[in-house]
Amino acid sequence: xxxxxxxxxxxxxxxxxxxxxxxxxxxxxxxxxxxxxxxxxxxxxxxxxxxxxxxxxxxxxxxxxxxxxxxxxxxxxxxxxxxxxxxxxxxxxxxxxxxxxxxxxxxxxxxxxxxxxxxxxxxxxxxxxxxxxxxxxxxxxxxxxxxx
Amino acid sequence: xxxxxxxxxxxxxxxxxxxxxxxxxxxxxxxxxxxxxxxxxxxxxxxxxxxxxxxxxxxxxxxxxxxxxxxxxxxxxxxxxxxxxxxxxxxxxxxxxxxxxxxxxxxxxxxxxxxxx
Numbered sequence: 001x002x003x004x005x006x007x008x009x010x011x012x013x014x015x016x017x018x019x020x021x022x023x024x025x026x027x028x029x030x031x032x033x034x035x036x037x038x039x040x041x042x043x044x045x046x047x048x049x050x051x052x053x054x055x056x057x058x059x060x061x062x063x064x065x066x067x068x069x070x071x072x073x074x075x076x077x078x079x080x081x082x083x084x085x086x087x088x089x090x091x092x093x094x095x096x097x098x099x100x101x102x103x104x105x106x107x108x109x110x111x112x113x114x115x116x117x118x119x120x121x122x123x124x125x126x127x128x129x130x131x132x133x134x135x136x137x138x139x140x141x142x143x144x145x146x147x148x
Numbered sequence: 149x150x151x152x153x154x155x156x157x158x159x160x161x162x163x164x165x166x167x168x169x170x171x172x173x174x175x176x177x178x179x180x181x182x183x184x185x186x187x188x189x190x191x192x193x194x195x196x197x198x199x200x201x202x203x204x205x206x207x208x209x210x211x212x213x214x215x216x217x218x219x220x221x222x223x224x225x226x227x228x229x230x231x232x233x234x235x236x237x238x239x240x241x242x243x244x245x246x247x248x249x250x251x252x253x254x255x256x257x258x259x260x261x262x263x264x265x
Contacts, residue, residue, distance in 0.1 A: 040251065041197035042227065043220050048212040057203045064219060065201045072197040094153045 008087070015086045022082065024074035028067040035064070037071035039079045073103040166241045177237055179230025181222050183207075188218050192226035194234040194252055228255055 023044050025036040032052035036045035052060055080102040084092035096102060178199060182189040187207035191200040201223065207215055235247050235254040244254070 037197065040195050041193070043223050046216040046220050048216045050212050053208045053212060053215070057205045057208055060208070060215070061201045061203045064203075065198060068201070068223075069197045 011086045015083060018082050018086075019079045022075050022079050024071050024078055026067060026071040026074050028063055028070070030063065033063045033067045035067040035071040037068055037075055039072065039075040041068065041072045043068055077103045163242060167238060170237065170241050177230060177234050179226045179228065179233055181226035181229055183218055183222055188215075188222045190219070190223045190226040192223060192230040194227070194230040195250075198223050198226065231255070 019039065023036050023038045025034060025045070027034045030052075032049040032055075034045075034047040035043060037043055046064070048060070048064070052063060055063075080092060080096075083095065092102075177194060179192045179194070180189070181192070185206070187204050187210065189200075189202045190198050192198045201219060203215065203219070207218070210218060231252040232255040235244065235252045238247060238252075239254070248254070
């Protein structure tokens with residue numbers, strides 16, 4: 001029993017160390033902002049696409065706020081996953097019963113916000129696929145002189 | 149093990165009860181910080197993502213990299229203020245040492261003074 005406790009203590013210590021360093025990077029669905037955040041909501045890295053600034057000050061504020069929230073949720077979820085790996089699913093479920101649901105459980109799909117604050121990035125122009133001519137030769141046989 | 153979990157859950161519930169009663173009186177705990185020229189303003193929560201990040205139209209001239217760096221700087225400051233505020237609000241209900249250990253250190257809250265460094 002003492003050995004089990006010792007093992008568990010070590011796992012907990014390692015876990016605390018891991019969780020303190022856990023950070024996740026998330027790109028806003030519009031592709032114009034990328035944030036790395038810790039589970040405590042600290043912004044570790046922030047990248048803004050020049051096109052986002054062209055959408056105005058309000059859009060910048062809203063998109064960054066939203067992206068930081070998504071990245072924090074992702075980091076919290078990663079923390080839950082690491083904890084479940086280190087201490088077992090049972091322990092993770094116990095923690096959820098104390099601390100509240102993990103983001104994965106409490107949001108149906110954390111990557112898709114209900115309403116986007118800014119427009120989507122302009123899609124790249126792709127060459128149009130060539131129009132296939134009707135390979136059906138029936139018309140030729142109906143009127144062999146009409147074709148040429 | 150189950151007893152331990154239940155005891156921990158009960159303790160968390162008790163503290164939660166005390167904290168929520170306290171917060172109900174004092175209002176939500178947030179921290180605020182702004183750039184000297186008002187380019188970026190962040191309202192932060194303690195231990196969570198920022199509640200609001202506001203950027204002034206003039207700040208767009210800083211360019212993507214400059215603006216990103218400024219947002220990070222102000223967000224960190226706002227979160228420090230929020231943590232410090234949480235510490236001050238809860239030190240009467242929760243052991244201050246535990247608050248500091250959780251990452252909510254009691255620091256100089258420069259919230260009222262704007263951007264003073």
